[in-house]
Amino acid sequence: MPDLMPRSLVLIGAGKMGGAMLEGWLRIGIDPAGISLIDPKPSDEIIELAGAEGLRLNPSAKDIAPAEVLVLATKPQMLDTAAGAVQAFIHSNTLLISILAGKTLGDLAARLPNAGAIIRAMPNLPAAVQRGVTAAVMGNGVSAAQRAAADRLLASIGKVEWLDDEALIDAVTAVSGSGPAYVFYLVECLAAAGVEAGLPADAAERLARATVEGAGEMLFQSPLAPGTLRQNVTSPGGTTAAALEVLMAADGMLPLMHKAVAAAKRRAGELSG
Structure with missing residues (x-):
């Protein structure tokens, strides 16, 4: 479904889960030239993958195309300190997908006011072997096309379960x-x-x-x-x-x-x- 593939995608945080998602995106055919990775301490594996696939590693926001999708995969406790730098990559039409545990849609909107469309997602560990399950909930401002794009990205690492109520995320945490x-x-x-x-x-x-x-x-x-x-x-x-x-x-x-x-x-x- 090429129409659901973002042409410009920024991944902030390329640790275990971020790296698993990145491998999933490459596997489903997202153009590596449109992917930018932001990680102050990338692993040797990520450095090697970026070089092999032609991914942009730690570019400045002004040097890349406006992000259609930005995936936030840092440690949750880094949100406050990283918010200013993250803001620079968010444009009026950017979809923000956060996998930060414990950070609500309200937390994200307050710290990243540039983000008009936010999805909160919770993948689990088997995402590393493409057999994960991700629960996701949309904030206000997410279009049908953006939800479809998010579903495609998240499905690259396993199954996706959409929730209507963010309050259910704690139960998801406890189960999956x-x-x-x-x-x-x-x-x-x-x-x-x-x-x-x-x-x-x-x-x-x-x-x-x-x-x-x-x-x-x-x-x-x-x-x-x-x-x-x-x-x-x-x-x-x-x-x-x-x-x-x-x-x-x-x-x-x-x-x-x-x-x-x-x-x-x-x-x-x-x-x-």
């Missing part, structure tokens, strides 16, 4: 933002249980890891609901049913996950407040 860590811990726990059951530690870890990898791929490929997939692998009276009886007990996994997500959501609110 922090969620990969929950899955990694599940693998740790499954491997530890395997050791307790008699497996060698290295074999238990390999089996637990491969099991979650495979189950995740099934979720990715299958249109079936997770509950249906679970039922499909559970034979009445079998081993899986015996384990699920423990996990699905009144004091099992569901209430524990409710408590974990609630704790993460509460902390997200504290950090953004």
Whole structure:
């Protein structure tokens, strides 16, 4: 969909997430000549990529075309100090996409008054392998064309979930933002249980890891609901049913996950407040 490709794109902050987004944009065919990277301490990988692809690295605002899209991917605590420099790259028709955790649309509008169109987005860690999920919410002034362009850019690193209410971002943080860590811990726990059951530690870890990898791929490929997939692998009276009886007990996994997500959501609110 070439009409959705911005011809001038500025990325401010080329760390892990910014770098993952950059690789996604190149993969979907955005012209490298139209991409400018602003990062005071770019990694060796970013310097090498910029040289190989012909990206502009740390140009001044006056030396590049007015940005159609500016993606802000710095550390959230840098917003106040960086705002003046960021302002120089924002023009009347620039769409600002921020992935700064805890920084609301109001925070962004107050510190970057040049920005007339702002989208707040929250990608998660699997964006680094193009399997992330990004929740996004629009501020006032975002056109249909700008939303479509943002959707295209964000979809280069995984799925996109648009929200109507910014207040839901804290819940997103608790579910998908922090969620990969929950899955990694599940693998740790499954491997530890395997050791307790008699497996060698290295074999238990390999089996637990491969099991979650495979189950995740099934979720990715299958249109079936997770509950249906679970039922499909559970034979009445079998081993899986015996384990699920423990996990699905009144004091099992569901209430524990409710408590974990609630704790993460509460902390997200504290950090953004």
